Amino acid sequence: ALLMAFGCLMAPVWAFANGSGVLWKMLTAPGLMMVFALTILATGSRAGLLVGVLAVVIGFVLTWRRIRHVLHRAPGWVFPTLIAGVIAAMAIVVLLSVAADRAVSIDRVMAMDAGQDMRHRGLPTVIEMIRSYFPVGSGLGGFDPLFRMHEPFALLKPTYFNHAHNDFLEIVLDTGLVGLLLLITAIIWWGWASVRVWRDQGDRVVLLARLGSAMILLVLLASLFDYPARTPTMMALLVVAAVWLAKGANRAAEVETADDLGFTARRHTSIAVDAR
Template sequence: MVWHNRELRASAGLALMLVIAISFGGGGRSAPLANLIVQLAALLALAVSIANLREFLLAVPRGLVVLIAISMAIPMVQSIPLPPTVWTALPGRELVSESLALIDASGTWMPFSVDPSLSLLAFIGLVAPLTVLVLAAPYRAQQIRAGLLALLGGALVCLFIGSVQFASGGDALDFYAGGSVNRLAGTFANHNTAGIFFVILLCLLVSAQKDWFPSPFVNLGPRIALGLVFLIGVILSQSRSSIALLLFPALVLVWRLYCAHTLMKWSRRSLALASGSGALAIAMVALLTFSGGRGAQSIERFESLEDLRPAIWADGLVSADRFWPVGSGMGTFDDVFQLDESLEHVTPRRAGRAHNDYLEIAIESGVLGLAMVLGWVAYLGSLTWRSLRSRSDLLPLGASAGLACIALQSVVDYPLRNQAMLCVAAFLVVILVSGVSDVRGKGASRG
């Protein structure tokens, strides 16, 4: 009974944490007060979940714990002061050294990062996804079901806010400046992040068996309707990368049909409902695309693939070379990029991000950061390969598809540079680990 009560509290805390993150954490570094709400909620949840923290350390696969520890250690270590003989020998510190010499402070101890406050901020930003991983331990069915319910609720809230933004022309519920009133963003500052969020939900929706969902979504009809709503959300986001990544939920659906031989097992009524829903989906997508509204604008964006990204990447490679192989410190891209931005690429707007998270990690953390990324790819890739052996529960495969979408969008954007998507990604990791480790009924095995 004690375990049951603690599991209920942890499930409720996990759901609440995800809802808070999606509601307030979609703004990235440009929304410090909203991020503070998410981070304070995470710290409070950790403070009252010591038992779950112990469960996380003891029951969750060892490889996952090590990767999390390394990811959180990098920005923390970068903030530790070093003697002048050490930090002045690091690549790219010449301007810092010259600046200190002007005020006769050459002997000052300086940290690894060129701006330790930003690196500490990057460390604090990892507390919320860590909380999701801790509250879900040891990754049983009850926690996963609670998290799925929270994601569905958060997505509907995001769509509602986006619809209000559309209806008011951006005058109502516009939380973040700089967005476009023609693109659905909802609770996110970046329409690309909103788009990938709905793509991830589609991956989970088409892979999950009906017993994962609460009423009324146990029935096929409401789940298909919900999928259509998420599909519309992706299209209205006008995110080219997200629309292209709709291939992943489609592939997961095909794999599910193949594994379960669904067409042979369905009743005539279910087959007719699925066929009708499919036809309705195609009709709605066609209507949105060719009716001359915002759906058509989404497709029109593919007519011109030219933007400022190649110029940012070219200058970003120069920054990466300047600080290679150690990096400039997590969170410092926007500051150090100004040193190497070419005059012919300068515009009234700042780049802000590298629009390629792998390049940004190379600039900020050098070879160690890229090694960390490879570690995550190898670990999650191995779990995905093992999840393919299961033909009965494809939810882990759907989570893996969602993580793959994040990884691919990171080539042209920065989906994980906000608290909301960090928490969503952490929950996807929970689902993937749970399915492979068979922890839903017996507790996690070490891996």
């Protein structure tokens, strides 16, 4: 589901990455987003619904300036009508999926009982385990047997609890204080770099950097309920997203430095002229 949410982010960026947009890409992107949305519904992932909706919204935010640029010669009503049409089409497709009993994610949300959800029931045990092993940590890769050592009788069942389903907590459990500090450092870097690229007015590099920032945001949100970053595909995509974000942040920093130097030079010149 998170992979399909990435698709909802990437489709509009792919269509408008070169600025003006290509007609066949502009027509294909909304169709791709609908396919990705339907796939998210079919996965049965409840967290996927959250990141999927957020991805669609951010995808439009990433490219709305470029869409407006493409439609700058069209009447003013064309742009909001186009956006409303795309949203309406996606809503109709989702409703058809629900009517056809293919929206498993929505079905699971409607049938959800927080008291019976293992994520909720196992959380107190996970927190108690963190307290027991902090600050050293329990070691990487041992959550399954470790949880069975601490599992209360009330949680016993035929299936097993393979991960904490909150990767932030599991990282702290596995790696202790060192992992917590690394995690905080990574999130601070993501926040700092994201602020830089979202403030910058730039070209394709900035657009890809914003895309990378949004992809990491979706992973962080999904990690509150699952453990997506522990899978090889997500690891690889996280690296790509981080490279895009770092490149855009460095570009924004260089532009800010050049602007500061230019301002300083103009100020010194003005002072010299006044002195004369």
